Amino acid sequence: MARYIGIRVLQTIPVVLGTTFLIYGLVFLMPGDPIRAMFGNHPPSDAAIAVIRHEFRLDEPFIIQYLHFLYGALTFDFGKTFQGREVSDVIATSLPITAQLSFLAIFFEILIGIGLGILTGVKKGKIFDNTVLMSTLVIISIPTFVLGFVCQFLFGVKLKVVPTTVGVYVDIQHMLMPALILAGVSVSYVIRLTRSQIRDNLNADYVRTARAKGLDNKSVILKHVLRNSLVPVVTYIGADLGTLMGGAVVTEAVFNINGIGHQLYSAIAKGEGTLVTSLVTVLVIIYIVANLLVDILYAFLDPRIRYNKN
């Protein structure tokens, strides 16, 4: 297992190198001069602009810029943003916020998703089942920002039960609503997945054997059905963490959350090569780690999957 993890970690390196090169290249190729755009309609003299351009190495050929960035990255110096702030500082403040949002969303995925999935999978009552299924369908169909705005208005402005935005108040109370919105689609999927897994496994041969052994219904469900049903669900949730962290842009905008999604968006708009590439690199690494954890988790849950040589 250790060897397997080692190989996976090593595989990260070419992926990161390739991605940074690609992203850096894409930003470089974007039309528009980011330096000139900084000044809108009040540009300073060409000489002044040249100084700024030089400071950010934008007057050098692409490959030199890229190599310089790479070299800096190895020493954990990711350069500065156009504003003059350290890129590592930007990441250090926004990453934890996105992480908290994502973790909270995952928490809801587990709680609501698996919980309702179990209930609908086990109970055969039509009304409850149909209500839940319809709701999941509705939530999947509504775009996140619509859902976000509607909930923000309904629960934040009108009913005043939750705060309308997060902003500087990065805590559970303020992140509750955004996390629910962010988790919306995933929760719906988890409910359905859990439900179908449980339904399938309820009819599995080994479940019948368990009953034949004399286990009562509750034990059968908790010990046999649940355990096997949750394997694909847990692995999905694990993989979702990576997706959530990178894809929360819309939710962050609606609820004013200073996370990575927003940072990335504004960096792209401004044409900030180093910031974009650094942020994307962080996201790539998160993705890879999340996937690795999922694979390890999967091996842990399903003894048929083992990564040893034997």
Place this chain on the structure above:
Amino acid sequence: MKKLIVILSSLVLSVLSVGALSSCGSGQESTSDSSDKIINVYGCEPQNKLVPGNTTETCGGNILGVLFDELVSYSSDGKAENDVAESITPSDGNKVYEIKIKSGLVFDNGEAVTSESFIKAWNYTAVAENAQGAQSFFAPIKGYKEVAEEGAKTKELSGLVKVSDLEFKIELNEASVTFPLRLGYSAFAPLPVSEFDAEGKLNEGFGDHPIGNGPYKFSQWNHDMDVKIVKSDTYKGNRIPKNGGIDFKVYTGGTEAAYADIQSGALDVLEAVPMTQTKTFQNDPQIQAVVSPSAVYQGLEIPDNLAHFGWDEEGQLRRAAISRAIDRQAIIDKVSDGLADHPVSFSPNSSKISGATDQIKGNEVLQFDAAKAKELWTKADAISKFENPKLDVYYNADGGGKPLLEAVANSIKANLDIESSAKSTPDFKTLLNKEASHTMDGAFRMGWQPDYPSVENYLAPLYSKEAAKNGSNYSGFSNDEFEELMVKGGASDNIDDANKVFVEAEEVLFKYLPCFPLYDPKDKGAAALGVKGMAFDWHGTPDYINIIKD
């Protein structure tokens, strides 16, 4: 399995609790006195560090505007009043100005405000090597070329001469009667001398916590979160704050979220109502709507690299035709929900802007007249036929200009019967790039926010030859008559005379129409219930110092 769930849950909860710990305190003040209250206002992350000479956008500009006090400040009706300056005395036909500074004024660190404070700051900004964004504001001053060029050796403007601790002289390249009007812009702020090193370079960390001399002093900056400033207890200028401080809350996703916060009371002041709310905000019982005329100019610019749209007679006819074909009032009613005025000149027709008037010959070209438009167009075709006539209009997709320009394109198409559609570039910098490189293949929206309340500021920076080289003249317009008039205006004896000359300059513009006004938008803002005193200054910025809440 249970174990697994327990482990996962505790992992998740532990991460969350870190978040809870790191944001203790809700920031709500518990003092009872309204003069000590902190006002939460809409903010955005400043593009650069908080250095007055390097700030040309409103996110940073709004903050710096109340952290620093300049030689003059503007009253709410756009009149410039001496503030730090005791007196500003022109001489040599408005080419030289003698500045006398009030005594006893200090910075937040106790340091005195002297002529050195100004001279060192202005020199620093003007020198190209320092790469300061507001450098071009010092272009009128003698010696600018020497410091602003490539490979400049000098680091001081020869036109700035210290006379004494509280007196200094400014010599301009050309006479400008409006120069004192400009001195209220934050680029002209003084900086503490102690923040400069022996070579005249500003301390690097200054922008992280600026030391100013304004109504408020800097308290804290949490990047992308908020900027906190509090009432200065050493301030002795014109703008004494009525509240205890301002908390600029940064909204990363735009004004939508901010509006929701106004409704719920989490935010006190919002200076720009989002497009989704412009129809309804005036009837929204959960907010207080604030509407007033703005100083922003909105026009449509047609660059001369487009065939048939040159500066000759054909081009003039066509431009006039386009202008006539646009039903501005209908657009104002439909797209702006009536929250704009019909334009009459090249500046908004506001009493707050010195020299604004509607008595300009040729401005009838702004009146909608489809028949006249067609007539002009046909006359142009007689000179040189425009096969497959079309004029596309461009906007940047991240700026919200789509409905406006679609309406403009439709108006042109419907009333002039030529091809016209609204096209977009993905973002602002792409649009700017095309404009600056003169590669636009259509007309584009042109907006302008003034730096000082004079009509001159809507003309020179947009249509002069200098602006074509180094500024915001993207139309390619280069007209001697206009140049002469601008110089003549600047050289007038007084403001009123100057304004009369500027009217003549506008008449030239109405003839050629390098750009023509589309509409005069109003400033639209919102304040939470219980907040008093929210109003826009001449500039469109909330009048922070006068806002109070219970």
Place this chain on the structure above:
Amino acid sequence: MANSLLEVDNLHINFISDKRVINAVQGVSFSVEAGQRVAIVGESGSGKSTTAHSLINLLPGTGRVTKGSIKLEGKQLVGANEKVFVKIRGKKIGLVPQDPMSNLNPVYKIGKQVGEVLDANEVDVDHDIVQKEVNGQLKILHSDDELFLGRGARKNIENEVLQKFLQDAGYNWDKIISQVDPKIVDKLALRRDLVNILERFGVSKSDAANIHNRIKELHVRLVVGSSIRLDVIKTLQKFSLSQEEAEDLAKKYVKGTQKIDRIAGLLSESGLAHSGQRAKQYPHEFSGGMRQRALIAMALAARPRLLIADEPTSALDVTVQKRILDKINRLTSILGVAVLFITHDLGLAAEYSDKIIVMHKGRIVESGASLEVLHNPRHPYTKNLMQAAPSLNASRLVSHSASQIDKSIQKSINVFEFRNLSKEFKLPGKKRTFKAVDNVTFNVPRGKTTAIVGESGSGKSTLANMALGLLAPTSGEIIFESTDMKTILSSKKLSKGFRQKVQPVFQNPYGSLDPLYSLGRAIAEPLQIHKIGDSKSQTKRVKELLELVQLPTNIMNRYPNELSGGQRQRIAIARAIALNSELILLDEAVSALDVLVQEQILHLLNNLQKELGLTYLFITHDLAVVNIVADDVVVMESGRLVEKGQTADIFNNPKEEYTRNLLDAIPGRNLI
């Protein structure tokens, strides 16, 4: 008469499938006495499994008991609460299910799954449940004689026995023990180097070796978690302890066991070696036979009174099958457990049960004592089954069809000749290779059926793949009609010709037909690939082929999902003979079919062989089938060819022991 253990009276069971009501069981009545072995025999769809599952209320899906009664020990079960069934499952009635892989939860260790039975039924882990005849009735005693042997207890007993052996041989135990390293003293008897240790302390080599061997034998006989005190006493006496000594020792140490040891003991009881280690493994690490043993252990763990064995060996090799069924029989007779044995194999039923019940389409058509039913079947259906069961028949099928071969064409005597054929696979991550086929030599004569017989892992499938040209041999040659296969495969033209001449029919009738192809198209495909005729003549040929395999020609436009297993195999056969091939390779082609259907297919194949002069290479694990279809037999084991010869010779005079074991394993063979 005292109450039977199980009394089923006029049982009716329904299913609802696609909105239709299916009467799966219609009025079935039978009884099972305590300790009796009853087999229910029938084909798929006869209702035998359904009946069995209804006894513990584990009918799948929409199954319902609509009429009739089921009485267990006099108590009515029909209409009872689920709670009642939970109580009797495991404790009163145990179930050994059919498919050993899908019936074990893949994510839990085997030991844990066995332990569940103990927990769910609150089984006393210290005592076994043994029934003894007391005053003419079977009673469950709960005395100390039923206490299980614990791990520590065994260690102690062995040490004491070691002491006795040494003392009996004249050595001074105390002197020896005082010199032994105190750390290993109490594990002395278990040590592998016991001989060395004893020698060091003056014990002669022969004595030490002798004692060590006897201790090892004792170790095997004393099963932790399974041997009860009574067993221990008996065993010890076999090792020359007196009754008194044995009883003393047993009473001193045998005091019950822990759950983990009991689990290991249960697994040992069902024949699993190294049960302690095996209990820590997962189902996927077990072979099919091992899994079935685990399931047996689970079914018997709570010492039920009735064991339902639902086709427990249909997924296993024939020799494993014999061992498993023998084990079930032995265990159940020791424990006094009645067995309800569900099977489709009449031979098996006869061999392993006292009473046979034959079911057909939900009804009982015949029942009686096994041998009686076997020798004097009364109902015509039973007679059909008897005739069709290959294990109960002695001779080669003879076809009465007319031969259509053109005898004038000269062809080679042997269609295939395999010479020193070997195939090695390189195992991932390991240095050595795996020899799937090891130096096999034999011929396949034309016009005859050659059977390759072997259990799983024998290499017969690998051989088949090489014969089809799908795998390249590592060494050796394959000669096809006098040409080396290597030459054939390297030439495009020759390979195509080869493909035309050799066609396969595979085991799984549900997998070999593309569900999206119409049947006509499936049969015509070979014709299309080899570009034989135009579409009109192809259609004509398809019709001909369908007639040959005795299917209605209008079936051409239907799809595989509309057919039964037997019908699909016919289609596969039709497809295989479409090209007038020389040789048909039948890889377990009838193994998945019911016995009556199987019989029909075998007859069909036989007739086709006569009519078309086909040569068959028949690969199977079922020796009984071999007996009635093959002219020549090749027996393989672990890649090697064990024995070959004509069928009659092999069956009547097997030379190799392996062959003999295989023959012994044919159920019912010895009964006829």
